[in-house]
Amino acid sequence: AVAQANTIVFDKTGTLTYATPKVAQIVTFGGNEESEMLRLAACLEEHYPHSIANAVVAEARDRGLTHEEYHSQVQYVVAHGISSRVDEKTVLIGSAHFVFEDEGCRVPEGEDEKFESLPPEYSHLYLCIAGELAAVICIHDPLRKEAKAAVRALHELGIDKVVMMTGDSRKTAEAVAAEVGVDAVYAEVLAAFVRSEKAAGRKVIMIGDGVNDSPALSEADAGIAISTGAAIAREIADITISSEDLFALVTLRSLSQELMARIHRNYRFIVGFNFSLIVLGVLGILPPTTSALLHNMSTLAIGLKSMTNLLPESEQSSAN
8 A cells, every 4th residue: 555655644743743842822812811821721731642732731831820620521522622611611722624614613803803913834723712712822843854855755756645634724734835845735634535535546645643643544545653643543553653754754655665566576477487387398398397496496586586675775774
């Protein structure tokens, strides 16, 4: 599947980025206090196994804010965000797609201009209370330094569609996509996108690191988890790459293509060579003992050849 894949899907946070996000700014709406919104966000995110959730909790801790659990009926909506109840009000935190499209939340009246002027260089985490936007937490998570070169190398290895999945706003997502060199950006449910690609006859690799990536990892033809990600992602994925360098994916693709090429070469040689021995034997040109000797020698030669490195020495060194 890895050798034949022509679509590769990256979850942005923790895969294309270093997964070391920090809270850069908090923009409040509806007259809410910044510290109170951060405290509420940290309360909701405290047990969510994701790097952005960890960043929110860390920021609250650094500011000396306590965030004991005073919410109830918490629900972790996979691939979307968190829903809970606080003081008999529904509180949501997650992506723009989750809070605005799925849950129908709205921007407070008269604050559309503030909403439109959110800094595009950051990822945004939206906190809504009782159906109304209460705060936007701006997250800075730097891209991996090798991301652009790795995406270019994957293109060169025959993957014609590199996709980035993110809950960021369109403006933020397009800025990141242009920097990395991916072909398309989507904010829809990961698993649904993977299914649609497979239905279109494409072979799909999915790469992720979090709980929200797990359904897509299981749907893909080949699911790849990052070793530093959530345990459930590593459990569900077909492959876990131990390196934090995205060029491990390039090496994996090269190894897969070379391995399949070797299998096909060996198969064609074995069938062709043995068929020739049978024909020469039937025609009386080769005696049975000679045919048996040549057959065994070819088997030994194929076995020895197959034990050599799949990649050239230079590529093998860089892979190690």
